[in-house]
Amino acid sequence: MSHLDLFGSKKRKRGERVFKFKTFGEQGYPVDWGGTFWQNVESLLEFGNLEGDLCCGMASWSFQLEVHRHPPVHVLLFVVEEPMEVSLDRQCKHCQFVGWGHHMICNKKYHFLMPSKDTVVACLNYHGRPPDSTKAQPNLVELQGHIMHGVFHSNGFGHLLCVNGLEMGSGLPGCQIMDFWDRLCSGLQARKVSLNDISQKKSMDLRLLHGIAHGEPWFGRWGYKFGRGTYGVTQSMYQKAIEAIQSIPLSLLVHHLGNSNHEISIIFSRYQTLSGHSLATLGDLFHFMLELKSRLPKESCVDSYNSRILVEKSCRWSPKRVEMATRVIVEALKRAEFRWVSRQEVRDTARAYIGDTGLLDFVLKSLGNHIVGNYLVRRSLNPVTKVLEYCLEDVSNACLNDHEGLTTSDSKTKARYMITRVQLMKDMFYLYKHVLKEQKTTMTWGILATIPLASRIILDTKYLIKEHCGGELKVQVGIASKSKIYCTIVLRKDNNDVDERLQKVMAPYECFALNSNTTFDELKTQVEQRFRRLYWGLRSFVVQSIVNLNVKGSDLVFGLVEVGGKVVFEGTNVGEIGIIVSEDIFEGTQNKCVMNCGCGAKDNDGERMVSCDICEIWQHTRCVRIPNNQEIPSIFLCSRCEQDILLFPCLP
Template identity: 50%
Template structure:
């Protein structure tokens, strides 16, 4: 009877709907214990998930969480958490660890994948299955092989030691139906904070249309787009250092606009117009390229989308806040359009439109509702445009004639506006036009696609751009040492210690010693002995790492004590301890111990480790180097035979055997 109640409670938990905006905040759905490990926290979280029986296999288990995006109209997404047993998977190693410099980490026994698929991605993957069986998209989601679905909105993977990688983020422009890239990264960031991860890496290849976001955002704000969430430079590709990256960003940000005008005046006159236009629109002076791009990106965030559609009155009447008939909505919308038409296509403030319409419609609630619904909507032969004035921050409306008679929306000074707002409104721009202007600056200034030869300061622009584009590997450090306070006195006193192991491969303990795994927090009762400490360390590290399944703890380094002695009194709470021990040589082969492989890297750019860029191995000495450094373009096919420069030099020095 008791068991039945527990099962029912778990079923109710799994069917809950969680809010996307608060998921993994404290108490949503669980309060994580301070100082708990990632494995403990993720286990607590998965108790609230819906276990997906159909996705069980020899190497994975899966849970799902339904996350509410909007309540009205209702919309939600499914977050899947897949637990992967690494020993039964292929490949064992994680290439992302090698790219970011974590190749010295031991292979963990488990990996957790956090997947946010789009409905369209599932439909594409299961189109035939859905047509034959008539299954809904939700059922198709749950019966798909998640790891094989193309078009994921988010994919993050976390090793059981708390180190993870954000592998992809795809917002609206990449196919997301309702979630923006910012919303997806914010969700991932809350998950990482709530589960107390250590470090998370990513390869920044995000693009905004045809532009590399790390370049355009770096020049505008001095940091990559992911820097908004605390991701920082960790290592650059092709030997780029932090100093090289910062100097490149600063050089482009400080490029004076007064230099650009004469340089592009004859070859690209449209650039001069773009610069002067936005300088006139700004309420403050725009002196450098960084100032200009930052103003344009900020302005783009305040402009409404340019797409428009016919006013759908029937859909509007279905909204819970609507209490008016279709006929009354149509009448109010026509009154508002007539009031705007009498303004001769000028931009008019919301208050002025409302007051003009009140002469014909006395129901102010109806007017407010329709004004809220209007915005890039077609009413009759007109598009009702709506935007916030960048200078006055006042919501304004105007009409655009789409009947075939081209009406100009030049926008003079709105009533009551100051001279500065008049200057801004006369130079109004649309989001589409602003995107075109941004791309022009990106293409001709940053990417240097112009016929004029690069001289003076402009000769350094391609070098700086290349350095920024070669900087893709970013890391965020989430780890904070837990507050290790001893609870002295009483029956609940405990000792908290940060422990790691120093294994030696071979039963005799004479094998080759390797890098230490990250420290793990262990909590022991006040009466624990040194022997109990060793057993706890063995249990923790055997469960976590594939190469330590046979680890036997021998000695606490720098602590002279017998197994029967109490930890309390010998070791202070909060101490960092190294426990040496042995691992059976035959238990796990060397190829299954560490994330990094034994590939030798020695490139002419100075790189000695893999960095995620394309590489090729010498067919004589086996040393790997970048294909780009070897003179091979990234878009070209693989080399059938490659000899590195050193081997070519050695071959040239060989004596000739010809007579």
């Protein structure tokens, strides 16, 4: 993603400010995050470059972020403002799936996205089209495959829609993207952020692997926890499933599966030998494997006890001569005491022993980021001198060749238990496939029946939520004359009838910084303006009274309410009869369909569903045994309606 530029370097503004990717979102970078969410967004956009028509009439800003200076690598962050007036989908399906369908629709959404190469190409192709082309303009928000795409509602609730790391060709590791996203959410003072965890590694679901190994999903390292399970899964079910599958004894698995699958016994033995402590359970094994993976070199390595590098058949030097030159170069680097040495310096030292300079050049070229013995030969271009430099890195601990039971003289035993990252991933996938996923007949009874059931529950827990803050405003230091108070509203259908659903689910509290002499009339005006600004269904909202507080408009707020206290206002929308009772003011589709699935689910959780053609009750297709690869039948009857039909008397 070097020098990522959406419209070509000539169209970018000269002197455009470049921000550090690794500090963007921290306090002061680029703004002092001191307000509520929507205030922080507005402050941030002042530092962005206003872009052209990228998103079909929606305003957008860009930020150029520097990932590395040497070599220069940049990415672009786009912020797109989506007003409800131009939104194609007024109601948010992500809110509904995660359980926020009772939230009121906000006036605006803000999309934060980093385009990938593919999405950049799609936009470049459109802007490079002939003037008379009828090709439709791609909407940057709707394009799939971004490096990162997150969306916030203007009240501070948001959703992380996608993160695509190295495996998807983004050029950025997933952990760095998540670090950036987490800083951004914290800086903006987001309230809560959800995500749909479908992350995979080598076709393995990370929520299952990390759930067994660490008791939490991969996103758990950034504070994301159980939000909502699909297919009726509750948080208690999720925790019990993790504990059950973690505690499966390895000895029991070997006893029941070892006779029919010798590879499983070999894998267990391999990692038990490598481990410095006993691996008793399935949770211990996966925890050790993931920890070991993080310590192994990322580069492909050869046998750690064979100092030869890979030699092609067409190579004009024999393997023995290549091995000799490799040993000489590594010994020369050892004498440098692990400091960076220029290529010429290494070459000159090695020439005292190897006269063939062509052979030395070949080996130096081949040794870049290659493991020889217990050392990784690092190669890098010095950003200042533009000269290739080499350095040794001791990876003996990563390769785990000194563990108990492996004597230095028993090289054959060492080689047998030598492990590389490729081999480890292969072993992990084998266990994932044959122990966690495939339901063998030997795993359908006793304690082993726990594995497929617990795995299914963990995989059905996809919606995760992180609570960043409760919307509290960080009052700036030095403003002693202002104090904060929290306010929310309850809607009325008319002057005497309070909407029970709206009263039960109020809008999130908003923070107001008030002077000590602020009156309730002044606070009332601020509350009306704030909630009209935030919510699409409150554009004509008028406060009528205060709940459980008998006050006059001229009374001072802090004479009756403590600093940091909460006040609830009642009101209605004047002049827009019908909008209050309309379901369209909510993010979810309230009472438009009835769901009563056998798994216990009562709300739409985003999984595929089918409706009975008689009672019109919705159920999951999986729960009524319609495979995912099979189309939903044109006529479907639930089991209850089928039973009722069978009880009908026969016609004469």
